[in-house]
Amino acid sequence: MDFETAEIDVDQGSDTQIRLSAVPFIFNPGERSLYVGADGPGGTVQDTAWLGLKTEPFNGWYSAQILSVTGNKGTDCMFEVKRNFHTPIQEGEWLWFPVKRQTIEPYRD
Numbered sequence: 001m002d003f004e005t006a007e008i009d010v011d012q013g014s015d016t017q018i019r020l021s022a023v024p025f026i027f028n029p030g031e032r033s034l035y036v037g038a039d040g041p042g043g044t045v046q047d048t049a050w051l052g053l054k055t056e057p058f059n060g061w062y063s064a065q066i067l068s069v070t071g072n073k074g075t076d077c078m079f080e081v082k083r084n085f086h087t088p089i090q091e092g093e094w095l096w097f098p099v100k101r102q103t104i105e106p107y108r109d
Helices: none
Strands: 005-011 017-028 032-036 042-046 049-054 066-071 076-081 089-091 094-102
Antiparallel strands (some): 089 094
């Protein structure tokens, strides 16, 4: 399977920034499910989204806070690493981050 590759900028919440080049990645937005409350109204629940990077563990990977992805096929996204119910994990040659996709909008006056 061919994955899109990207330049990944990793912000760890300090002055140190890390850039990873030509990293295969995959984004899984998580599943949505419907629920109905006891008194009738319902809604949807969004499962945790995951961003997978096929790379060796790098210095400070576990403490990453923001991941900016600029893909070779036009992907341009920013993800906030969420640690509410999950933490980043290493699985084989993949690093998996529980994330929330952030939207970036141009400034308007």
